[in-house]
Amino acid sequence: MLKRRNVLAGIAAAALTGGALLSGGSVAFLSGTMAISETTLKDVMLMLIEEQNKKGGVLGKKLEAVVVDPASNWPLFAEKARELITQHKVAATFGCWTSVSRKSVLPVFKELNNILFYPVQYEGEESERNVFYTGAAPNQQAIPAVDYLMSKDGGEVKRWVLAGTDYVYPRTTNKILEAYLLAKGVAKEDIMINYTPFGHSDWQTIVSDIVKFGSGGKKTAVVSTINGDANVPFYKELANKGVKATDIPVIAFSVGEEELAGLDTKDLVGHLAAWNYFQSVKDPANAEFIAKWKAFTKNPKRVTNDPMEAHVVGFAMWVKAVEKAKSFDPDKVIEALPGTEAPNLTGGISKMLPNHHITKPVLIGEIRADGQFDVVWQTKGLVPGDAWTDFLDGSKDLEADWVGKKCGNFNSKTGKCGSS
Amino acid sequence: MHRFTRVALLIATLIGGWFAQPERAMATPEEFAAGLALIAKDSFNDTSAGIDLIARSGSPHAAAIIEALSDRRLLVDAANQKIFYRDATGATRDALTNEIVATPPADVSTVRLNNRVRTAASAAIGALSLMNPDPARRIQAAQAVMKSRDAEALPVLETAIAAEKDPLVRTQLQLAWAAVTFVKKDSTEAKRLEAIALLDASGSRDALSILRTLPADTAGPARAAANTAIKSIEDRLALWGYLQNVWYGVSLGSVLLLAAIGLAITFGVMGVINMAHGEMVMLGAYTTFVVQDLIRTKAPWMFEFSLAIAIPLAFLVAGGVGVLIERGVIRYLYGRPLETLLATWGVSEQSRGRHASVHVRRHGTRRPRHHLEPTLYRHLCRRHLHWPFARAPLHATRPAHARGDAEPPHGILDGHSHRPRRCADIRPRLGHCRTSRRGAVSDR
Missing domain, CATH: 3.40.50.2300 (Response regulator)
Incomplete structure (x- = not known):
């Protein structure tokens, strides 16, 4: 098993049209030091983006993948996230592995108002306007x-x-x-x-x-x-x-x-x-995905895993939301995302909830x-997915609702937004 | 002496018990068919129930079917609710008739397993193979019964103990008997005490966990005896625990010591502080892994010798890389210790992030015991070994030619490690160092 290096895969879509895009430059520098586990999430994003571009992109624009490697260095995550948003002008970012890395990039996404899709199971107790949690809550x-x-x-x-x-x-x-x-x-x-x-x-x-x-x-x-x-x-x-x-x-x-x-x-x-x-x-959608994945990586032994599936679902939701909002503008996409549905790979249809978590089967x-x-x-x-667990004091009264209440930690007892 | 009479008595009662129940092991084909029908439903609940039925049916191939189940060789044709299994030769047989099927149905799937089914299967196999001719299988069977503590196995167990000639197997069988008797609700006080004595004598953790299952409200001599036995086993286990910790310490320490010696030799001979020493250890470990991997895939029968092949190869690989580093980098830097230190550090940095934790097996057939983790060694070597062991070269002797090539590494380290090294290095020229070092320097 490899040391997890966390990858932020971003999508730069705005302002770039046509097919003559160079996505190789920023990806290439990673190939040397990247370990297998980390590349998995990056590779699956590259595959999904390539596929989407074959279908004609989103809103008539080709997507470009920008990959940065923060090398398991938590403060560096924030820096790289800033780089993705300010320099590469990405429309959305897919990535992070550990919760520490997510917590590190969070202020950046809030400050610069962008979107992060977080694909890994996590501890809950969080719901942010700019983050969409496609991994499992507790x-x-x-x-x-x-x-x-x-x-x-x-x-x-x-x-x-x-x-x-x-x-x-x-x-x-x-x-x-x-x-x-x-x-x-x-x-x-x-x-x-x-x-x-x-x-x-x-x-x-x-x-x-x-x-x-x-x-x-x-x-x-x-x-x-x-x-x-x-x-x-x-x-x-x-x-x-x-x-x-x-x-x-x-x-x-x-x-x-x-x-x-x-x-x-x-x-x-x-x-x-x-x-x-x-x-x-055993599911036709899963069989198709595995076949595509093996073909894309040119490795018949490559395995698939849960966070990859979370990316598949999250990316499909993002595409739908962009099409619904008819814009790449983060504010409009954040508005459009809750309620979006996308098929998962186990035969169900996952839905983005108002608390920015999704519905998933548990296996x-x-x-x-x-x-x-x-x-x-x-x-x-x-x-x-339940952002705030019902089993801890201080957390059981909270609920997240970004549609009606526009609040990530609404306290149903005090009737106010805010955890205290 | 007392114990012998006790055991003899026990055996006598067991033999009595054996003759007293001749009606056991009557084959009931209905039960067998019903069991198979349950398994054909392929739900864990039904499968465990089916295993019980099949084991009880006394069918001659009950064991074969349950073994097939636990080895994932049992196939279900869901459409026709029929069960098949693949035997050792790979032929497909109908489970009900035990006849070879020439053309197995196309749409079969393996009967699914979970831990519950696995436990039920191993208990059933245990109960069925207590009389197996192979002593190893009998021991396995006894252990399975000890784990399942299934009261139904008791008569067979008693028969098996009476018939057993191998003392080792008999001990295991008696332990299984003790476990079942101890847990069984309607055991007599005397039998339970007997069981406690046997469990106490074994002193194992399994025995401890069985003794602890005694309900808290149990009173009388059994409770007292169980408490004494628990205490005594705990004490023995605690002692073993200490010894084990010492052993772990020595085993881990010896690895560190080996790495440290390597580092010291490099410094002593070449005057190079090798920051990439951990990587060298890692290379050796990876060589072992690659060799074992190759042997496992290409020539599995050679696996027992894989370490014998890997060790010299590890020397060659690590040595070869060492030569490369020396020829490529270090030889230009002799006499400039700070630069060699930096250069080797660079080499070590370069190999960062390209390692993976892998397994090395000590023997092919036995359980893996040895876990070589390159990451660990690499990090330990870099973080903990370099500085404390920088003193080590004091005790290593430097050959004359190396002394000529490399200038003594003066002044590269400050603090405590500075002075002794400098003293050691200029020792050949300044004789007084020897006296001032209170014998720390070996006399040549």
């Missing part, structure tokens, strides 16, 4: 995952390890999950919380602790918000200790097909992941020996 990933493990099919888990990387997404998600578990009647001593730094590699003691915690006579599961690099040695150590998925299942929120491509999955069979899309989902997958996932559970319909 109620579209974390909560259903825990529900599944509590169910009979999931093994009726009674004891929980919440293990995460030490930054805002795992901390907030685990805070929400802890509150949720306590509300479900799980005792405090049956919850173990552990944080490790980015790229942590010495898992022996922690996995020993998990095994020890798991021998309490109750069914135990690990909810993992471990992100990036650290997953490789973590799963490796679980296999070393002989922890099978039937003993202590691990459900991960940041491990997808792309991450497993770097792992020997033989020992991981049965461990779980909760996402809104899996490559193995639980078990890792197969070939590095793909078997969908073992899924929600009946699509779940609307």
Whole structure:
């Protein structure tokens, strides 16, 4: 698995017409230092833009992709975002991976009034006018995952390890999950919380602790918000200790097909992941997308994953909104986006909600020996993303509504806009 | 002595029990067919129920079908609600009749699995293979039963213990028996105490977790015995935990030590502070990975020897790159330590962002134990090793020719590492250093 370098892929559409566009210049400088995971999101944007241009572009204009590489350097994200908007005059930006990077670019997008499509599952507790969250909110990933493990099919888990990387997404998600578990009647001593730094590699003691915690006579599961690099040695150590998925299942929120491509999955069979899309989902739209993706990357082994699907949906919504607004002007597009619908790759139609989140199905997958996932559970319909969780004090009274109330944190108790 | 009588008594009762129930294992084809019909529905709930039915049916190929299920070789023809399986030779058989089907239906899919089905399948296979001729399979079966703690397996388990000759397998079987008996609601006090004693003797974490399942309201001698056993197992595990931590420390430390020695040798011999040393270690690790990957895909039968091939190759690759760096960059910079430091740092920066975490296996057939993570080594080497170990060259001896080529790296480092190095470097010329260094410098 590779260190996640985060990519902001922007679209410059305004003021440029005709086919003689050079998109190569700014893309090329990335090719050397980019790691595979990071290129995935960039590549899928390039593919979508190329496809759109073949169809004649948007509003008769060809789209141009501008790619910048902030190299996992959080302050640099803000700088690069500014560069995209002021120098390249992009109409919208698709990207960011970690929540830290999103928080870093946020003030820039607000100040310069532009649009960001954020495709990765995140901790919620945020809704901004300039950001559209096409990844999962906690109620579209974390909560259903825990529900599944509590169910009979999931093994009726009674004891929980919440293990995460030490930054805002795992901390907030685990805070929400802890509150949720306590509300479900799980005792405090049956919850173990552990944080490790980015790229942590010495898992022996922690996995020993998990095994020890798991021998309490109750069914135990690990909810993992471990992100990036650290997953490789973590799963490796679980296999070393002989922890099978039937003993202590691990459900991960940041491990997808792309991450497993770097792992020997033989020992991981049965461990779980909760996402809104899996490559193995049987659906004509998905089959077509996978085929296109493999052809575009010229690599029959390239896998697809959940954040890619979020980009597909988000990009389709953006195109529709631009066509509806008949303008690339961010203000008009932001107005037009809520209510826009676009087919997702799992057979449903996702819709952009007034809170700038989208409706998504929730799927639980078990890792197969070939590095793909078997969908073992899924929600009946699509779940609307909830920006403010209902399980934390101070957050449950808030709602986001950019259509009627024009507010990202409307307090239904005080009837005012603002979280306090 | 006491224990022997106890075990003998146990065996005697078990043999008694065996003769007392001859009606077991009567084949019931209806159950078998019903089980298959349930599996054909391909819902996890029905599949687990189907596994139970099939395991209970006593059909001669029940084990084969459940094994096929857990290996994803069980196929369902959803349209006709029929089940097929692929046997070891790859032929497709009808699960109901066990006959080879010449033309399997085109529209079949694998019966889906989840952890619940997997657990049910391994418990069923366990119960069915307790009498397997292969001792390894019997141990596996005993462990599966110990995990499932399925009371229905108890009679078979008792028969198996009575028939078992291999002491190792018997211990496992007895442990499984103890687990089932301990958890079973209607076990007698005496049997439960027996079970606790067996679990206590095993001292494993699994035993601990079984002992902890005793409901809190249980009173009497069983509770007391379970508590004592839990305490005793916990103590033993804690001791193992300490030893294990020491072992981890030594194992991680030895890796760092190796890297540090390499760094020290480079500095001692060449007078170059190699900032790219971590990359060298990484190269070696990647060589191992590439070699193993090649062997795994091209010649899997050679996998046991992959490390023997990889180690010399790693030397050659890392050494080769070292020569390249020396010929390409460092040789122009001898005598200018600051520049070599900068140059090697540049080399290390260049290889940044081009690494991926990969796995290296120690043996092909066994569980992977060894995780070589180039990133870790690289970062550790750069961040933690360079400066503290800059002193190390004091203890390394420098060959005369190197001394001639490279000027001593005076004044490149400040603070504490400055003085000792300078002293070491000019030592051959100024004899008094030796005395002032209180023996830290090796005498040549």
